[in-house]
Amino acid sequence: RSTSDKLSNLLDVAKCAGWAKREGASMLFLPECFGFLGESGQETLSRAEPPILVSGSESAQQKSVKGPIFDALKLTVSSYANGSEQVADISESSVQIEVSLLDGLKTIARESGCWLSAGGMHESGAPPAAMGGEGNEAKSRVYNSHVIIDSDGIVKSTYRKSHLFDVSIPNKVNLRESATTAPGEELVVCDSPIGRLGLSTCYDVRFPEMYVDLVQRGGAEILLVPSAFTVPTGKAHWHTLLTGGSSILRFDSTSMHDFLLFYAVDIGIPKEFMTLTLCTPYLSHVFEARAIENQCYVLAAAQVGKHNNKRKSYGHSLAVDPWGDIVADAGGYDGAGTMSTERYVEDEDAVSPVEVPSIILCDIDREKINSVRERIPIQQHRANAVIRFG
Numbered sequence: 001r002s003t004s005d006k007l008s009n010l011l012d013v014a015k016c017a018g019w020a021k022r023e024g025a026s027m028l029f030l031p032e033c034f035g036f037l038g039e040s041g042q043e044t045l046s047r048a049e050p051p052i053l054v055s056g057s058e059s060a061q062q063k064s065v066k067g068p069i070f071d072a073l074k075l076t077v078s079s080y081a082n083g084s085e086q087v088a089d090i091s092e093s094s095v096q097i098e099v100s101l102l103d104g105l106k107t108i109a110r111e112s113g114c115w116l117s118a119g120g121m122h123e124s125g126a127p128p129a130a131m132g133g134e135g136n137e138a139k140s141r142v143y144n145s146h147v148i149i150d151s152d153g154i155v156k157s158t159y160r161k162s163h164l165f166d167v168s169i170p171n172k173v174n175l176r177e178s179a180t181t182a183p184g185e186e187l188v189v190c191d192s193p194i195g196r197l198g199l200s201t202c203y204d205v206r207f208p209e210m211y212v213d214l215v216q217r218g219g220a221e222i223l224l225v226p227s228a229f230t231v232p233t234g235k236a237h238w239h240t241l242l243t244g245g246s247s248i249l250r251f252d253s254t255s256m257h258d259f260l261l262f263y264a265v266d267i268g269i270p271k272e273f274m275t276l277t278l279c280t281p282y283l284s285h286v287f288e289a290r291a292i293e294n295q296c297y298v299l300a301a302a303q304v305g306k307h308n309n310k311r312k313s314y315g316h317s318l319a320v321d322p323w324g325d326i327v328a329d330a331g332g333y334d335g336a337g338t339m340s341t342e343r344y345v346e347d348e349d350a351v352s353p354v355e356v357p358s359i360i361l362c363d364i365d366r367e368k369i370n371s372v373r374e375r376i377p378i379q380q381h382r383a384n385a386v387i388r389f390g
Contacts, residue, residue, distance in 0.1 A: 001305035001313075001356040002037040006047075007069065009035045010104040011087060012357040014073045017112035018080025019359050025114060026193045028359070029301040031317070032120035032144070032202045032228040035101040037307045041180040044122055048142040049101055051125035052158050064110065064153070065103045073104055077111040106153035115192055118147040119226025119301055120161065120201050126182035141182040146201050146226060148190045156192075159199035160184025163207055169232055177203075189218035194364045196220050198296070202227040205241045205290060205300075215294045216379055221369050223296045225287065228303040231333055234314025242287005242298055243320055292324040295373045297364055304332050305352030315354060319362035322372040330360040 002009045013030060020028045038044050064070075072088035079086040101121050109116050123145040128138035144161040162184045164177040187210065188199045198220025204210055205225050214220040229238050291298040297320065304315030315332025329337025331354040336344035339360065345353050373379070 001307065001352050002031075002033050002035065002303060003307055004036060004038045004043065004047075006036050006101060006104075007090070007099050010073060010099060010101065010108070011076055013105070014076035014108050014111075015080045015085075015087075016357050016359050017108045017114055017116075018077045018085075020114050021077065021081040021112045022083065023359075023361055025359075025361065027115040027117065028112070029117040029224065029299050030119045030226060031301040031303045032146075032226045033303065034119055034226075035104075035121050037228070037303070037311065039308045039310050044180050045140050045142060047098070048122040048124040050123075052102060052123050052145055052147060052155060054155050054158055065100070065107065069097070069099050070103070070107045073107050074111045077108055081112070102147070102155075105147075105149055106155075109149045109151055110153045113151045115151055116147075116149040117197070117224055117226065117299075117301070118149065119224075120144050120146055120228075122181075123158075123160070129178075129182070139179075141180055143184060144177070144181050144201060145184075146188075146199050146224070148192065148197065148199070150192075157188050157190040157199065159188035159201070160186070161201040161204065162210070163204045165203040167233065175230070187213055187218060189214060189220050192222075195222050195297075195366055195369075198223045200225050202229065205287070206237075208290065208293065211290050211294050211296075212382070215296060216382065220294075221296055221366065222364065223290055223294065223298045225290070225298060225300040226302075227300055229314045231312055231314045234316070234332065235334055238302075238314060238316055239287060239318070239326075240289070242290055242300055242318055243292075243324055243326065287318050287320050288324040288326070291320040291322060293378070295322045295369065295376070295378055297321055297369070299362070302330070302332070304330070304354060305350075305356055315352075317360060319360070321365075322369050328360045328362045330354065330358065 013034060017028055036047060068090055072090050075086065075088040105116055105118055123143040126141040126143045128140055130138055146159040148156045150156050164181055164183055166176045166178050168174045190197045190199065196219050198211065198214030198218060200210060200223065211223055214223065225242065287298045287300050300318045302315055302317045303313035306312040315330065316337055317330035318326060319328040321327050331337035331339045331344055333353050339354065
């Protein structure tokens with residue numbers, strides 16, 4: 001549950017990295033906007049991170065940053081890893097300094113020994129938006145960048161979100177990401193200790209053709225979808241986008257009534273125009289869809305809770321296996337998922353319905369990826385298919 005306090009957000013990441021280290025995890029996945037979520041576009045622009053460089057010598061990237069803030073991050077990681085769970089006191093003068101999210105993440109990665117998927121941070125250096133008419137100045141923009149950092153603190157890859165979230169739901173949500181964010185233009189895959197990662201961010205999940213390319217052309221085995229879904233769109237679409245767009249293959253567990261609803265929404269028919277009632281399973285099936293149709297794991301770290309007076313996020317961080325089964329669900333505003341119900345608060349007005357920060361664990365079985373792909377060779381069938389308009 002990120003806020004506009006970058007240091008507090010980094011300390012939460014350090015706690016999660018400490019828990020991950022204690023549990024023997026090799027990689028930690030963070031949601032979109034993990035390090036900063038402000039109240040206005042201007043705040044986002046003014047507090048964006050410097051341009052992120054992947055190139056350069058590894059020795060230069062490995063150079064550690066010193067200072068009380070980074071000492072506090074290291075202490076937090078180690079104390080949460082050993083179970084003492086202490087957070088260092090930081091002087092008021094240090095708190096006033098704008099901390100670098102990237103330097104903080106590198107410190108956390110080195111101290112924990114974990115790779116990090118930093119799900120989305122605002123990166124300066126994007127081209128400004130062109131304005132029509134003479135005398136109009138171009139508007140500044142940032143990138144929404146998903147960064148992979150290895151356990152030595154080296155930036156391995158950066159993906160800049162290509163599909164931007166411009167959505168208006170009357171009396172509920174009115175967001176225009178494109179007002180302050182420039183779209184990226186490149187797909188990115190990255191090798192990691194758990195397999196080849198296909199990078200994406202949040203709203204990208206509504207564009208299945210992107211994931212086909214990540215798998216077929218990029219060789220991705222694990223699709224990453226860090227997100228900050230709003231509560232209305234989360235309840236309506238989150239699980240379905242990840243798990244259910246391919247429900248036509250699963251009539252044994254999904255009724256025709258549910259399938260028609262899944263299909264209608266997946267092809268873009270607004271639910272207001274449907275006579276069918278929105279059913280609870282719909283949301284959890286979106287990520288399953290991306291998993292099933294691409295025969296990959298899908299790991300979707302998600303923001304949860306109230307960030308400020310203008311914004312709260314749905315939650316339900318998910319891990320979905322290549323067969324479309326949800327193997328981990330961290331819970332959110334309409335249920336505890338696979339987490340203990342003791343950690344769930346059934347209150348729409350709660351700051352967060354589940355404990356924050358927290359982590360949920362998942363094992364990646366690469367043999368299962370191979371097994372599923374051998375039994376139903378979708379990628380081969382897709383490559384061999386000849387389809388044209390009549």
